[in-house]
Amino acid sequence: MMKLTQRLEEVRTALSPSFDIVYRHVTIQNTQAWLIFLSSLSDSELIASLVEGFVITAGNDLHITFYPGAVDKVTDLKKAITNMLSGQCLVLMDNSEVYYCIETRHYPARSTAEPNVEKSVRGAHDGFVENVILNVGLIRRRIRDPRLVVTMNKEGVKTRTDVAYLYIDGLVDVDVLHDFESRMHTLPEAEILSERNLVELLYGKTWNPYPHVRYCERPDICAIHLLQGYLIALVDNSPTGVILPTTFFEQTKQIEEYTQTTLVATFTRVLRLIGIVFSLYLLPLWIALVIDQNPTLLNIPIQHVNVYQFGFQVILADIIVEWIRQSLIHTPTILSSIMSFVAVFLLGDMAIELGAYTKEVLIMVALVNIGNLLTPSYELSLANKVFRIFIGFLALMFGISGFCVGVLLHIVILLSTKTIKFPYLYPLIPFSYKECGRILFGAPIKVNRDTSSKSTKG
Numbered sequence: 001m002m003k004l005t006q007r008l009e010e011v012r013t014a015l016s017p018s019f020d021i022v023y024r025h026v027t028i029q030n031t032q033a034w035l036i037f038l039s040s041l042s043d044s045e046l047i048a049s050l051v052e053g054f055v056i057t058a059g060n061d062l063h064i065t066f067y068p069g070a071v072d073k074v075t076d077l078k079k080a081i082t083n084m085l086s087g088q089c090l091v092l093m094d095n096s097e098v099y100y101c102i103e104t105r106h107y108p109a110r111s112t113a114e115p116n117v118e119k120s121v122r123g124a125h126d127g128f129v130e131n132v133i134l135n136v137g138l139i140r141r142r143i144r145d146p147r148l149v150v151t152m153n154k155e156g157v158k159t160r161t162d163v164a165y166l167y168i169d170g171l172v173d174v175d176v177l178h179d180f181e182s183r184m185h186t187l188p189e190a191e192i193l194s195e196r197n198l199v200e201l202l203y204g205k206t207w208n209p210y211p212h213v214r215y216c217e218r219p220d221i222c223a224i225h226l227l228q229g230y231l232i233a234l235v236d237n238s239p240t241g242v243i244l245p246t247t248f249f250e251q252t253k254q255i256e257e258y259t260q261t262t263l264v265a266t267f268t269r270v271l272r273l274i275g276i277v278f279s280l281y282l283l284p285l286w287i288a289l290v291i292d293q294n295p296t297l298l299n300i301p302i303q304h305v306n307v308y309q310f311g312f313q314v315i316l317a318d319i320i321v322e323w324i325r326q327s328l329i330h331t332p333t334i335l336s337s338i339m340s341f342v343a344v345f346l347l348g349d350m351a352i353e354l355g356a357y358t359k360e361v362l363i364m365v366a367l368v369n370i371g372n373l374l375t376p377s378y379e380l381s382l383a384n385k386v387f388r389i390f391i392g393f394l395a396l397m398f399g400i401s402g403f404c405v406g407v408l409l410h411i412v413i414l415l416s417t418k419t420i421k422f423p424y425l426y427p428l429i430p431f432s433y434k435e436c437g438r439i440l441f442g443a444p445i446k447v448n449r450d451t452s453s454k455s456t457k458g
Contacts, residue, residue, distance in 0.1 A: 003093050011036060035051070035204060050066055071314065075098060080101060082154060107131045110130070113126070118216065119219050120256060123220060123258070124220045128217050128241060129239050131237075132164055132236035135234050136166070143223050146172055148169075153184060156192040158191060165184075172230070180233075180420070194235060194237045199213055200271035206415055207277070212419055214246040230245070236332065245425075248425055269439075280388055291395065304311040313357035314392065
């Protein structure tokens with residue numbers, strides 16, 4: 001059996017010198033032990049309780065007990081060091097070849113607050129944070145089913161990031177679960193710093209702007225999807241959960257649908273879908289009608305339209321709105337009031353009087369951007385904006401025929417977007433009357449009674 005000093009030297013050799021790596025030697029009743037932990041990621045109170053338990057049990061000739069954290073016996077040195085670098089306390093003991101990893105993690109984290117992207121008038125006002133343990137707790141607080149499975153993996157060559165995936169045994173789609181686990185087991189050697197890195201490694205990079213999964217920062221939405229048989233993946237250091245599988249229409253759903261009456265929820269849902277369609281096709285269609293000099297409901301001079309001037313005005317107005325959106329994201333709060341003055345100059349009467357664009361152009365651009373803001377999924381709204389500009393460019397060049405070709409190409413891209421099990425335009429293509437009714441009119445969360453009774457008995 002390897003001596004304690006030799007095992008300690010192995011650990012020291014594997015670790016580079018750092019100020020926050022703490023080595024503590026403890027000797028009680030001829031029992032020697034070394035405690036190795038990170039002062040930057042470990043809770044000092046838990047470490048004190050750990051030492052106290054060691055002293056009490058060893059001093060009274062009892063079986064040595066570590067408390068209050070969970071204890072994991074590890075025989076692999078590399079895995080033990082990885083656990084220690086994650087914030088656990090590594091304990092080496094005399095006359096033992098096992099590495100004891102005690103749960104003492106205490107990650108720096110901000111308080112839970114409502115996500116800025118997915119706000120809600122009614123319902124919960126908490127959101128995920130950068131601590132994966134807290135994020136799992138936020139979901140467990142809502143689902144107290146004994147068959148809720150939480151699996152934790154460490155991925156990444158150097159980062160060794162904690163990746164947790166959750167599902168309810170008996171409710172989850174088996175095909176989705178097996179596909180996800182097989183992809184997790186065959187992950188290429190790369191670093192994982194966010195949920196986006198994980199998704200790219202699982203499903204590959206693509207030039208298709210539409211997201212293959214749904215990103216969500218609300219634990220209540222993730223809990224609802226778990227009860228509906230979906231799978232949730234959480235990545236440490238990221239306040240965003242990944243919902244699998246997803247479709248185009250799934251990403252248009254909002255938490256307000258579950259907090260309002262049936263009639264109000266259906267009304268807002270239909271209006272939202274109309275706004276999303278407008279954000280995609282209304283501006284390109286209007287451009288096509290103007291280029292072909294067809295009459296519209298707006299009072300616009302359609303005779304002798306200068307294609308280049310008209311196209312420049314539309315593109316300029318849409319780009320300015322996008323610049324303002326991005327600047328508002330990155331502008332410090334103390335300077336945000338300045339952006340309102342800038343927006344007034346760029347999109348107000350002064351710009352119209354100078355001939356940058358007409359009032360009609362400004363109205364249409366504002367209308368379609370409101371449709372973008374109606375889209376609950378941030379990634380979906382950006383993808384829709386990319387294709388709106390693309391279809392608008394075709395309409396500008398070729399009129400109605402260019403618009404039709406652009407819409408056709410857009411539908412083809414949506415149909416070719418790969419997701420797990422379901423087509424991206426399901427339940428519209430292929431058509432499912434039952435699922436279309438659920439999207440438009442909503443449906444209660446149904447749980448398999450046989451599964452629930454089995455889980456209660458088990």
